[in-house]
Amino acid sequence: MSIKGKAYVMGAFEHPTRDAPDKTTAQLHAESARGALEDAGLSFDDVDAYFCAGDAPGFGAMSMIDYMGLRNVRHMDTTETGGSSYLVHLNHACQAIAEGKVNVALITLAGRPRNGGGRPGIPGGSAPKDGRLVDGAPEQGFESVYGGSTHNTYGMCAMRHMYEYGTTSEQLAWIKVAASHHAQWNDHAFLKDVVTVEQVVNSRMIADPLHLLDCCVVTDGGGAVIVTSPEVARSLNRPRVKVLGAAEAPKTPMGGKALDLTTCAAAWSGPKAFAEAGVTPADMKYASIYDSFTITVLMTLEDLGFCAKGEGGKFVADGALISGVGKLPFNTDGGGLCNNHPTNRGGITKIIETVRQLRGEAHPKVQVPNCDLALAHGTGGSLGVRHGSATVIMEREG
Amino acid sequence: MSELMTRPIPAPAVSLETRPFFDAAAEGRFTIKRCTACGEAHWYPRAICPYCHSDRTVWEESPGTGVIYTYSVMWRSPSGPYAIGYVTLDEGISLLTNFVDVAPDGLRIGMRVKVKFQPTEGGPPVPVFAPA
Numbered sequence: 409m410s411i412k413g414k415a416y417v418m419g420a421f422e423h424p425t426r427d428a429p430d431k432t433t434a435q436l437h438a439e440s441a442r443g444a445l446e447d448a449g450l451s452f453d454d455v456d457a458y459f460c461a462g463d464a465p466g467f468g469a470m471s472m473i474d475y476m477g478l479r480n481v482r483h484m485d486t487t488e489t490g491g492s493s494y495l496v497h498l499n500h501a502c503q504a505i506a507e508g509k510v511n512v513a514l515i516t517l518a519g520r521p522r523n524g525g526g527r528p529g530i531p532g533g534s535a536p537k538d539g540r541l542v543d544g545a546p547e548q549g550f551e552s553v554y555g556g557s558t559h560n561t562y563g564m565c566a567m568r569h570m571y572e573y574g575t576t577s578e579q580l581a582w583i584k585v586a587a588s589h590h591a592q593w594n595d596h597a598f599l600k601d602v603v604t605v606e607q608v609v610n611s612r613m614i615a616d617p618l619h620l621l622d623c624c625v626v627t628d629g630g631g632a633v634i635v636t637s638p639e640v641a642r643s644l645n646r647p648r649v650k651v652l653g654a655a656e657a658p659k660t661p662m663g664g665k666a667l668d669l670t671t672c673a674a675a676w677s678g679p680k681a682f683a684e685a686g687v688t689p690a691d692m693k694y695a696s697i698y699d700s701f702t703i704t705v706l707m708t709l710e711d712l713g714f715c716a717k718g719e720g721g722k723f724v725a726d727g728a729l730i731s732g733v734g735k736l737p738f739n740t741d742g743g744g745l746c747n748n749h750p751t752n753r754g755g756i757t758k759i760i761e762t763v764r765q766l767r768g769e770a771h772p773k774v775q776v777p778n779c780d781l782a783l784a785h786g787t788g789g790s791l792g793v794r795h796g797s798a799t800v801i802m803e804r805e806g
Numbered sequence: 807m808s809e810l811m812t813r814p815i816p817a818p819a820v821s822l823e824t825r826p827f828f829d830a831a832a833e834g835r836f837t838i839k840r841c842t843a844c845g846e847a848h849w850y851p852r853a854i855c856p857y858c859h860s861d862r863t864v865w866e867e868s869p870g871t872g873v874i875y876t877y878s879v880m881w882r883s884p885s886g887p888y889a890i891g892y893v894t895l896d897e898g899i900s901l902l903t904n905f906v907d908v909a910p911d912g913l914r915i916g917m918r919v920k921v922k923f924q925p926t927e928g929g930p931p932v933p934v935f936a937p938a
Contacts, residue, residue, distance in 0.1 A: 432821050560878040
């Protein structure tokens, strides 16, 4: 497939300012976006793909998506190659459009080097001691001061889920129990001991209602993945894992109206990935589900459609996620909860165990028989503030 | 468990867009931003409305009353337990904050709370919430 003739540049706007003492970098991004959209005759709500580089303040693409109220974005790209980034973005936007994944891509750049702000590549950081104004992430003054960590911001989601749906600590504990049953067979797992529901709910409280054993491990480590063309795949002497569908989405508070902490971005990435693959959650033989905390798994399973919203607690209980026992074997390496969460980023291990399962190379005690269709899902950032999700569906070929 | 929670808060990062908020906070006034083009209030305060993208946003004084949407008490803290959470203001927008003057077991989702300002370490005060 080529991008030739598959995409058009329909809006372009150069911000008139050359010296902006009275505006933030975030504001210049938004004004530039508005200018280009007006030029094209489109609105912010038409944008389904957002591209930015290191000059965009905040957390990847997420802070600017939130600031600008881009509520329909389903594709993000923060490739950074210095001043050429925006041409790289144009190329990537054309690819995404040519694939049929998106229709309207927005690329922005802005900064204020004449006014000491928005230097590319330098994040906002903490407040200066001398009272100087900062020009970092636009949300910075209203969030970081409150001591949010992953533990307590995911805890807020679990607390609300319990309030709305009656989910219990015991139900959440079953997710850890299942992971521990798998980790016992993994020689490399950080935690190898099988635990019980009682041990989880009686472990030390970290951030209500999440206990120590509701939290993933902290580990050094790494991983890598090779993706090839079909021609290269067929030339190699390895089982072929074919990608059938993939989708991504952000979720942010977006102005604070209608806050909903019991739904995650899997609600958008999941259905798109399943639709592209032409399969349903019920078809999945195995699932790698991002498990920074037990609540991450529970909400993701609901939002991917493995069960109805609010039914996650019942779905995961009684060993339902244990390979060879339950209806949906998950994280058979022991997951982030027991095995590995290298440098606090569990995404690549989710791909790796899915590949092992589809190749039939998982540990024999946890290998799913005839595992020919599986899913990997990642959740990054904070479920309780702003995060990005990605869902990938893979199949064994031959 | 019955000890009231408090937490030392670092200085907030103040920007050109948010300086009026923190100037008002220093005078004990709680303000939010509202768009005069579409009528919607939003949080955190921005120069450009995140809903209709107009720059006709204005500061509005708020009584700072609302209900707890959710919370989590953080126990793994050198300065003692503290509560983070969201308040849904009566204006209909939710904001991240800390809950103070309440015991760790005294919080409930749906509880009425009211804003107060807590001094920070070398910066302007920030809004926190206590039982109303």
